Amino acid sequence: MDAPAVYEQLVGQSQAVEVLTRAASAAAQMIDGSGPGTSMTHSWLFVGPPGSGRSTAARAFAQALQCQFGGCGTCPDCHTVKVGTHTDVHVVAPEGLSISVKEMREIVRVAAFQPSGRRWQIVIIEDADRLTEGASNALLKAIEEPSPHTVFLLCAPTTHEDDVSVTVRSRCRVVSLGTPPADAVAHVLINRDGIDPEIAQWAALAAQGHIGRAKRLATDPNARKRRQTVLSVPLRLVSMAGCLQAADELVAAAEDEAKQISESLDAPEKEALSQSLGAGGTGKGAGTAARGMAGQIKELERRQKTRATRVQRDSLDRALVDLTGFYRDVLLLQVGAEVALAHEDHREQAAEVADLVSQAWVLRTLDRLVATRTSLEENVKPRVALAALTTALRLPAR
Ligand SMILES: [Zn+2]
Known part of the structure:
Protein backbone atom coordinates (compact mmCIF):
# COMPACT_ATOMS: atom_id res chain seq x y z
CA MET A 1 0.00 0.00 0.00
CA ASP A 2 1.30 3.45 -0.91
CA ALA A 3 1.37 5.77 2.07
CA PRO A 4 -0.81 8.89 1.80
CA ALA A 5 1.07 11.97 0.60
CA VAL A 6 0.91 13.73 3.99
CA TYR A 7 3.44 11.26 5.42
CA GLU A 8 6.14 12.17 2.89
CA GLN A 9 7.87 14.46 5.39
CA LEU A 10 8.11 11.62 7.88
CA VAL A 11 11.48 10.12 7.18
CA GLY A 12 12.33 6.47 7.77
CA GLN A 13 9.23 5.70 9.87
CA SER A 14 7.36 3.19 7.72
CA GLN A 15 6.04 1.23 10.70
CA ALA A 16 4.44 4.24 12.35
CA VAL A 17 3.05 5.38 9.00
CA GLU A 18 1.37 2.02 8.52
CA VAL A 19 -0.30 2.17 11.94
CA LEU A 20 -1.52 5.73 11.34
CA THR A 21 -2.76 5.00 7.84
CA ARG A 22 -4.81 2.07 9.06
CA ALA A 23 -6.27 4.07 11.95
CA ALA A 24 -7.22 6.99 9.73
CA SER A 25 -8.94 4.80 7.18
CA ALA A 26 -10.90 2.99 9.91
CA ALA A 27 -11.90 6.39 11.30
CA ALA A 28 -13.06 7.52 7.87
CA GLN A 29 -15.13 4.36 7.42
CA MET A 30 -16.75 5.00 10.74
CA ILE A 31 -17.72 8.53 9.74
CA ASP A 32 -18.94 7.56 6.26
CA GLY A 33 -20.61 4.42 7.55
CA SER A 34 -18.89 2.67 4.64
CA GLY A 35 -17.04 -0.07 6.45
CA PRO A 36 -16.39 -1.96 9.64
CA GLY A 37 -14.61 0.89 11.45
CA THR A 38 -16.43 1.11 14.75
CA SER A 39 -14.20 2.78 17.26
CA MET A 40 -11.63 5.51 17.30
CA THR A 41 -8.74 5.89 19.70
CA HIS A 42 -9.23 9.36 21.15
CA SER A 43 -5.77 9.84 22.64
CA TRP A 44 -2.49 9.20 20.90
CA LEU A 45 1.03 9.62 22.19
CA PHE A 46 3.84 10.14 19.69
CA VAL A 47 7.25 9.40 21.18
CA GLY A 48 10.75 9.48 19.73
CA PRO A 49 14.09 11.27 20.11
CA PRO A 50 14.40 14.93 19.09
CA GLY A 51 14.32 15.28 15.32
CA SER A 52 12.58 11.97 14.71
CA GLY A 53 9.51 13.91 13.63
CA ARG A 54 7.05 13.59 16.53
CA SER A 55 5.15 16.76 15.77
CA THR A 56 5.44 16.19 12.02
CA ALA A 57 3.80 12.80 12.53
CA ALA A 58 1.05 14.27 14.70
CA ARG A 59 0.28 16.97 12.14
CA ALA A 60 0.28 14.51 9.26
CA PHE A 61 -2.11 12.27 11.16
CA ALA A 62 -4.36 15.27 11.85
CA GLN A 63 -4.36 16.02 8.12
CA ALA A 64 -5.21 12.41 7.29
CA LEU A 65 -8.08 12.44 9.79
CA GLN A 66 -9.57 15.69 8.47
CA CYS A 67 -8.98 14.99 4.77
CA GLN A 68 -11.80 13.31 2.86
CA PHE A 69 -9.18 11.59 0.71
CA GLY A 70 -7.23 10.18 3.65
CA GLY A 71 -4.37 12.66 3.55
CA CYS A 72 -3.91 13.82 -0.04
CA GLY A 73 -1.76 16.76 1.04
CA THR A 74 -3.37 19.22 -1.38
CA CYS A 75 -7.07 19.69 -0.52
CA PRO A 76 -8.21 22.67 1.60
CA ASP A 77 -8.39 20.52 4.75
CA CYS A 78 -4.84 19.22 4.33
CA HIS A 79 -3.59 22.68 3.51
CA THR A 80 -5.22 24.49 6.44
CA VAL A 81 -4.05 21.86 8.94
CA LYS A 82 -0.55 22.29 7.58
CA VAL A 83 -0.46 26.07 7.90
CA GLY A 84 -2.26 26.05 11.23
CA THR A 85 -5.55 27.69 10.26
CA HIS A 86 -7.91 24.69 10.28
CA THR A 87 -10.83 25.55 12.56
CA ASP A 88 -11.00 22.05 14.05
CA VAL A 89 -7.30 21.55 14.73
CA HIS A 90 -5.71 23.23 17.75
CA VAL A 91 -1.99 23.19 18.35
CA VAL A 92 -0.50 23.73 21.80
CA ALA A 93 3.20 24.53 21.55
CA PRO A 94 4.87 26.10 24.55
CA GLU A 95 7.04 29.09 23.73
CA GLY A 96 8.29 29.15 27.27
CA LEU A 97 9.38 26.34 29.53
CA SER A 98 6.00 24.87 30.35
CA ILE A 99 2.34 24.67 29.39
CA SER A 100 0.23 26.30 32.09
CA VAL A 101 -2.98 25.00 33.59
CA LYS A 102 -4.81 28.09 32.29
CA GLU A 103 -3.71 27.38 28.72
CA MET A 104 -4.68 23.73 29.04
CA ARG A 105 -8.14 24.42 30.52
CA GLU A 106 -8.92 26.74 27.64
CA ILE A 107 -7.87 24.18 25.05
CA VAL A 108 -9.81 21.41 26.77
CA ARG A 109 -12.90 23.64 26.73
CA VAL A 110 -12.59 24.31 23.01
CA ALA A 111 -11.86 20.65 22.27
CA ALA A 112 -15.23 19.63 23.63
CA PHE A 113 -17.11 21.63 20.96
CA GLN A 114 -18.72 19.95 17.97
CA PRO A 115 -16.29 20.14 15.06
CA SER A 116 -17.40 22.68 12.49
CA GLY A 117 -16.59 20.22 9.70
CA ARG A 118 -17.98 16.69 9.54
CA ARG A 119 -15.02 15.03 11.14
CA TRP A 120 -12.96 15.59 14.26
CA GLN A 121 -12.01 18.20 16.80
CA ILE A 122 -8.25 17.65 17.12
CA VAL A 123 -5.85 18.93 19.76
CA ILE A 124 -2.11 18.56 19.13
CA ILE A 125 0.10 19.02 22.18
CA GLU A 126 3.62 19.38 20.84
CA ASP A 127 5.58 19.10 24.05
CA ALA A 128 3.45 17.07 26.42
CA ASP A 129 6.56 16.64 28.57
CA ARG A 130 6.36 20.34 29.39
CA LEU A 131 2.91 20.24 30.96
CA THR A 132 2.81 21.57 34.50
CA GLU A 133 1.23 19.17 36.98
CA GLY A 134 -1.96 21.20 36.99
CA ALA A 135 -2.10 21.23 33.19
CA SER A 136 -1.50 17.51 33.10
CA ASN A 137 -4.44 16.96 35.45
CA ALA A 138 -6.69 19.18 33.36
CA LEU A 139 -5.72 17.19 30.29
CA LEU A 140 -6.25 13.88 32.05
CA LYS A 141 -9.84 14.78 32.85
CA ALA A 142 -10.45 15.49 29.17
CA ILE A 143 -8.89 12.30 27.87
CA GLU A 144 -10.59 10.14 30.48
CA GLU A 145 -13.97 11.13 29.15
CA PRO A 146 -13.42 12.44 25.65
CA SER A 147 -16.37 13.78 23.72
CA PRO A 148 -17.08 11.48 20.76
CA HIS A 149 -15.54 13.81 18.18
CA THR A 150 -12.41 14.84 20.02
CA VAL A 151 -8.95 13.45 19.32
CA PHE A 152 -5.84 14.33 21.36
CA LEU A 153 -2.41 13.94 19.78
CA LEU A 154 0.38 14.25 22.34
CA CYS A 155 4.09 14.40 21.54
CA ALA A 156 6.89 13.63 24.00
CA PRO A 157 10.48 12.32 23.89
CA THR A 158 9.64 9.05 25.70
CA THR A 159 6.84 7.26 27.53
CA HIS A 160 8.85 7.55 30.76
CA GLU A 161 6.95 9.06 33.69
CA ASP A 162 9.39 11.98 33.75
CA ASP A 163 7.95 12.97 30.38
CA VAL A 164 4.31 11.91 30.61
CA SER A 165 2.41 11.04 33.75
CA VAL A 166 1.61 7.34 34.11
CA THR A 167 -2.12 7.98 34.10
CA VAL A 168 -2.05 10.09 30.94
CA ARG A 169 0.17 7.55 29.24
CA SER A 170 -2.12 4.67 30.18
CA ARG A 171 -5.00 6.36 28.33
CA CYS A 172 -3.05 6.79 25.11
CA ARG A 173 -2.18 4.61 22.19
CA VAL A 174 1.58 4.96 21.71
CA VAL A 175 3.20 5.54 18.32
CA SER A 176 6.99 5.10 18.49
CA LEU A 177 9.29 6.87 16.09
CA GLY A 178 12.94 5.95 15.74
CA THR A 179 16.01 7.95 14.81
CA PRO A 180 15.92 8.02 11.02
CA PRO A 181 18.99 6.58 9.29
CA ASP A 220 23.69 27.97 7.98
CA PRO A 221 27.40 28.86 8.27
CA ASN A 222 26.87 30.01 11.89
CA ALA A 223 25.56 26.59 12.85
CA ARG A 224 28.63 25.01 11.25
CA LYS A 225 30.90 27.42 13.11
CA ARG A 226 29.25 26.63 16.45
CA ARG A 227 29.63 22.91 15.83
CA GLN A 228 33.29 23.46 15.03
CA THR A 229 33.80 25.27 18.34
CA VAL A 230 32.08 22.49 20.27
CA LEU A 231 34.06 19.70 18.63
CA SER A 232 37.35 21.49 19.32
CA VAL A 233 36.65 21.20 23.05
CA PRO A 234 37.70 17.59 23.89
CA LEU A 235 41.36 17.97 22.92
CA ARG A 236 41.63 21.29 24.75
CA LEU A 237 40.72 19.77 28.10
CA VAL A 238 44.27 19.29 29.34
CA SER A 239 44.57 21.73 32.25
CA MET A 240 42.17 22.97 34.91
CA ALA A 241 42.28 26.45 33.41
CA GLY A 242 41.61 25.03 29.94
CA CYS A 243 38.59 23.10 31.25
CA LEU A 244 37.03 26.14 32.89
CA GLN A 245 37.67 28.27 29.85
CA ALA A 246 36.05 25.70 27.56
CA ALA A 247 32.99 25.61 29.84
CA ASP A 248 32.76 29.39 29.70
CA GLU A 249 33.02 29.40 25.93
CA LEU A 250 30.31 26.79 25.51
CA VAL A 251 27.94 28.76 27.71
CA ALA A 252 28.82 32.05 26.00
CA ALA A 253 28.16 30.53 22.57
CA ALA A 254 24.72 29.37 23.75
CA GLU A 255 23.97 32.81 25.19
CA ASP A 256 25.00 34.40 21.91
CA GLU A 257 22.72 32.16 19.90
CA ALA A 258 19.82 32.85 22.26
CA LYS A 259 20.45 36.58 22.01
CA GLN A 260 20.58 36.45 18.23
CA ILE A 261 17.31 34.53 17.99
CA SER A 262 15.56 36.63 20.64
CA GLU A 263 16.54 39.90 19.02
CA SER A 264 15.09 38.80 15.71
CA LEU A 265 11.76 37.81 17.34
CA ASP A 266 11.20 40.15 20.30
CA ALA A 267 11.02 43.59 18.72
CA PRO A 268 8.58 42.65 15.90
CA GLU A 269 6.33 40.92 18.46
CA LYS A 270 6.29 43.97 20.68
CA GLU A 271 5.62 46.23 17.71
CA ALA A 272 2.73 44.02 16.58
CA LEU A 273 1.25 44.00 20.07
CA SER A 274 1.37 47.79 20.52
CA GLN A 275 -0.20 48.22 17.09
CA SER A 276 -3.02 45.82 17.84
CA LEU A 277 -3.60 47.58 21.15
CA GLY A 278 -3.79 50.90 19.32
CA ALA A 279 -1.05 52.79 21.11
CA GLY A 280 -2.12 56.30 22.11
CA GLY A 281 -5.66 57.57 22.69
CA THR A 282 -6.74 60.38 25.01
CA GLY A 283 -10.49 59.97 25.30
CA LYS A 284 -12.52 58.70 28.19
CA GLY A 285 -11.16 55.37 29.41
CA ALA A 286 -7.72 55.98 27.94
CA GLY A 287 -6.21 55.66 31.41
CA THR A 288 -7.71 52.21 31.96
CA ALA A 289 -6.72 51.14 28.44
CA ALA A 290 -3.16 52.27 29.06
CA ARG A 291 -3.01 50.24 32.25
CA GLY A 292 -4.38 47.16 30.46
CA MET A 293 -1.84 47.69 27.70
CA ALA A 294 1.03 47.87 30.16
CA GLY A 295 -0.15 44.56 31.60
CA GLN A 296 -0.20 42.89 28.20
CA ILE A 297 3.22 44.20 27.30
CA LYS A 298 4.57 42.96 30.60
CA GLU A 299 3.05 39.55 29.91
CA LEU A 300 4.68 39.49 26.47
CA GLU A 301 8.05 40.43 27.96
CA ARG A 302 7.71 37.64 30.49
CA ARG A 303 7.04 35.11 27.74
CA GLN A 304 9.94 36.42 25.68
CA LYS A 305 12.25 35.99 28.65
CA THR A 306 11.26 32.35 29.21
CA ARG A 307 11.67 31.71 25.51
CA ALA A 308 15.20 33.13 25.60
CA THR A 309 16.04 30.78 28.46
CA ARG A 310 14.60 27.88 26.50
CA VAL A 311 16.57 28.73 23.36
CA GLN A 312 19.78 28.97 25.35
CA ARG A 313 19.13 25.65 27.00
CA ASP A 314 18.31 23.97 23.68
CA SER A 315 21.50 25.36 22.20
CA LEU A 316 23.59 23.96 25.06
CA ASP A 317 21.81 20.64 24.76
CA ARG A 318 22.74 20.51 21.09
CA ALA A 319 26.38 21.11 22.02
CA LEU A 320 26.17 18.19 24.44
CA VAL A 321 24.64 15.99 21.74
CA ASP A 322 27.55 16.88 19.44
CA LEU A 323 30.04 16.02 22.18
CA THR A 324 28.24 12.74 22.86
CA GLY A 325 28.63 11.87 19.18
CA PHE A 326 32.33 12.70 19.39
CA TYR A 327 33.00 10.44 22.38
CA ARG A 328 30.91 7.69 20.81
CA ASP A 329 33.22 7.99 17.81
CA VAL A 330 36.19 7.65 20.18
CA LEU A 331 34.71 4.42 21.52
CA LEU A 332 34.04 3.09 18.01
CA LEU A 333 37.68 3.69 17.11
CA GLN A 334 38.86 2.01 20.30
CA VAL A 335 36.90 -1.16 19.60
CA GLY A 336 37.86 -1.00 15.93
CA ALA A 337 34.29 -0.93 14.61
CA GLU A 338 34.21 -0.30 10.88
CA VAL A 339 31.26 2.06 10.61
CA ALA A 340 30.82 5.66 9.59
CA LEU A 341 31.58 8.05 12.44
CA ALA A 342 29.08 10.72 13.44
CA HIS A 343 31.79 13.35 13.03
CA GLU A 344 33.78 11.85 10.20
CA ASP A 345 35.47 15.23 9.67
CA HIS A 346 36.91 14.99 13.21
CA ARG A 347 38.22 11.44 12.89
CA GLU A 348 41.81 12.49 13.60
CA GLN A 349 40.88 14.27 16.82
CA ALA A 350 38.75 11.33 17.94
CA ALA A 351 41.67 8.96 17.24
CA GLU A 352 43.95 11.16 19.30
CA VAL A 353 41.61 10.99 22.29
CA ALA A 354 41.15 7.24 21.74
CA ASP A 355 44.89 6.78 22.26
CA LEU A 356 44.93 8.76 25.49
CA VAL A 357 42.10 7.19 27.48
CA SER A 358 40.64 3.78 28.28
CA GLN A 359 37.29 2.45 27.10
CA ALA A 360 36.07 2.61 30.70
CA TRP A 361 36.95 6.33 30.73
CA VAL A 362 34.91 6.91 27.58
CA LEU A 363 31.92 5.01 28.96
CA ARG A 364 32.06 7.13 32.12
CA THR A 365 32.22 10.21 29.93
CA LEU A 366 29.12 9.20 27.98
CA ASP A 367 27.28 8.72 31.29
CA ARG A 368 28.42 12.13 32.46
CA LEU A 369 27.12 13.76 29.30
CA VAL A 370 23.70 12.22 29.89
CA ALA A 371 23.78 13.38 33.51
CA THR A 372 24.73 16.92 32.46
CA ARG A 373 21.85 17.12 30.00
CA THR A 374 19.51 15.99 32.76
CA SER A 375 20.82 18.51 35.26
CA LEU A 376 20.37 21.34 32.75
CA GLU A 377 16.77 20.24 32.24
CA GLU A 378 16.43 20.42 36.02
CA ASN A 379 17.55 24.06 36.05
CA VAL A 380 21.10 23.69 37.34
CA LYS A 381 22.97 26.86 36.35
CA PRO A 382 24.61 26.24 32.94
CA ARG A 383 28.04 27.54 34.05
CA VAL A 384 28.07 25.25 37.08
CA ALA A 385 26.92 22.18 35.13
CA LEU A 386 29.34 22.75 32.27
CA ALA A 387 32.35 23.44 34.51
CA ALA A 388 31.65 20.20 36.40
CA LEU A 389 31.49 18.37 33.08
CA THR A 390 34.60 19.76 31.44
CA THR A 391 36.78 19.27 34.53
CA ALA A 392 35.63 15.64 34.69
CA LEU A 393 36.55 15.23 31.02
CA ARG A 394 40.10 16.47 31.52
CA LEU A 395 42.53 14.31 29.56
CA PRO A 396 45.47 12.60 31.24
CA ALA A 397 48.86 14.19 30.58
CA ARG A 398 50.56 12.57 27.63
ZN1 LIG B 1 -6.43 16.23 1.72
Missing part, protein backbone atom coordinates in the same frame (compact mmCIF):
# COMPACT_ATOMS: atom_id res chain seq x y z
CA ALA A 182 21.47 9.11 7.89
CA ASP A 183 20.77 7.98 4.31
CA ALA A 184 17.07 8.74 4.68
CA VAL A 185 17.84 12.17 6.14
CA ALA A 186 20.26 12.96 3.31
CA HIS A 187 17.62 11.86 0.81
CA VAL A 188 15.17 14.46 2.18
CA LEU A 189 17.75 17.24 2.16
CA ILE A 190 18.60 16.49 -1.45
CA ASN A 191 15.07 16.05 -2.76
CA ARG A 192 13.07 18.41 -0.60
CA ASP A 193 15.56 21.19 0.04
CA GLY A 194 17.66 20.92 -3.10
CA ILE A 195 20.90 20.59 -1.12
CA ASP A 196 24.05 19.36 -2.82
CA PRO A 197 24.33 15.56 -2.30
CA GLU A 198 27.82 15.65 -0.80
CA ILE A 199 26.90 18.33 1.75
CA ALA A 200 23.60 16.57 2.49
CA GLN A 201 25.39 13.30 3.24
CA TRP A 202 27.85 15.04 5.54
CA ALA A 203 25.15 17.05 7.36
CA ALA A 204 22.92 13.98 7.83
CA LEU A 205 25.74 12.11 9.55
CA ALA A 206 26.86 15.07 11.64
CA ALA A 207 23.30 15.74 12.83
CA GLN A 208 22.95 12.14 14.02
CA GLY A 209 19.48 11.61 12.63
CA HIS A 210 18.01 15.01 13.50
CA ILE A 211 16.51 16.33 10.27
CA GLY A 212 16.05 19.96 11.33
CA ARG A 213 19.58 20.11 12.63
CA ALA A 214 20.91 18.48 9.45
CA LYS A 215 19.23 21.15 7.38
CA ARG A 216 20.68 23.94 9.52
CA LEU A 217 24.17 22.46 9.29
CA ALA A 218 23.82 22.21 5.53
CA THR A 219 22.55 25.76 5.07
